[in-house]
Amino acid sequence: MNIKKYGSFSGRLFNVFNYALMTVFMIACLYPFYYVIIYSLSDPHKISRGGVFFWPVNPTIDSYVEILSKKTVPLAFVVSAAKTVLGTALCIYCSSLFGYLMTKQEMRFRKLVYRFVISSMYLGAGLIPWYLTMKAYGLQNSFLLYVIPGMLNAFFVILIKTYIESIPASMEESAEVDGAGFLTMFHRIIFPLSKPIIATVAVFSAVGIWNSWQDNFFLVSNPNLQTIQLILYKYFNEATLLAAELARNPSAIKEAPKISSETVKMTMSVISIVPILLVYPFMQRYFVKGIMLGAVKG
Missing domain, CATH: 1.20.5 (Single alpha-helices involved in coiled-coils or other helix-helix interfaces)
Structure with a gap:
């Protein structure tokens, strides 16, 4: 007792x-x-006097209004959202299809091809060869630069291949007896059963694509193809000048005192971070299961 x-x-x-x-x-x-x-969301002058800790000081959305009123920001947000959605979808599909192909014992030179792809995780030519390659492919100042290079990811291939190998082979054998081909089995059996690992890959891929900015920095000069991350990088480096520019804006003379370089940085951070944070709750129930099952085998 x-x-x-x-x-x-x-x-x-x-x-x-x-x-x-x-x-x-x-x-x-x-x-x-x-x-x-x-x-x-706080008044920068109030913050400079007492700081902010648990709630906004003299709440205001003027910084958001001013930032979003600049044409470059909404357009860059649309470009970033488009490249994230399209790039993630292509990465998931291509990596899944390739990973499924690598599970087929009858494929010739399967192990050699698989090891060749995996070796790309450890070997990198560097920035200059990458730049010359992208330029040779005609991807400079092209939206395809954001989606084509990331269509196949070696790390995702490992996760997906390992997960697919945990699916009972009897399911494929039954479909094969009924006359299903390679693509039919992939689209109707393997892909639907791989939702946990697909969700895991989707989170990894979406975060990586959304946060990338170097491709834009080195290869895109077209202002209509700028991404929100590059603009964030520029604004972080030029926040003081940006605040001064906004303060001189005739349409914002009354609001100018409420704008500071730190407020600009925080506002741009929220604009760039919140969208990707909203993706995770929809994938959370699959995330842990997918990453654990995908790591059972080596």
Whole structure:
């Protein structure tokens, strides 16, 4: 009886400690994002006097209005969203199809091709060869630059191939007896059953594509193809000049005192971070399952 009571008490004590520790850890992870948001919504002059900690000081959305009123930002946001959606879809499909192909024992030189693709994870020619290659393919100042180079990812191929190998072979054999071909089995059996790993790959791919800016920086000079990440990079480096430009804007004379370089940085950070954060909740239920099952085999 005493042992049971002691065990019950220790269990409750452990749960309390565990929840308290996880709550502190969660707050430590979420507070930086929350701080950026409330800073962007605060009056910079009020912040300079007392700072901001838990809620916005004299809340205002003037910084968002001014930033979004510049033509480059909404257009760059659309370009970034388009390249993320299209690039992620192509990456998922091509990597999945290739990963499924690598599970076929009857494919000639299968191991050689697979190892050749995997070697690309460890060997890189560098920036200059990459630049010359992209330029030779005619991808300079082209939207295709954002989606074609990332259509096949070696790391994603490993995850997807490993997951597909965990699917019972009897399902493919049954479909093959019914006359299903390679593409039919992939589209109607393998791909639908691979939702957990597909969701995992989708999160990785979307985050990587959304955050990339070097391809835009080195190979795109067309202002209509600028991405939000490159504009964020430029604004971070020129935040003070941008704030001065906004302050001199005749249509914002009354609001100019509410704009500062730090507010511009925080506002641009929110604009670039929040969209990709909204993707994760839809993929969360598949994410852990996919990454664990995809790592069972080497």
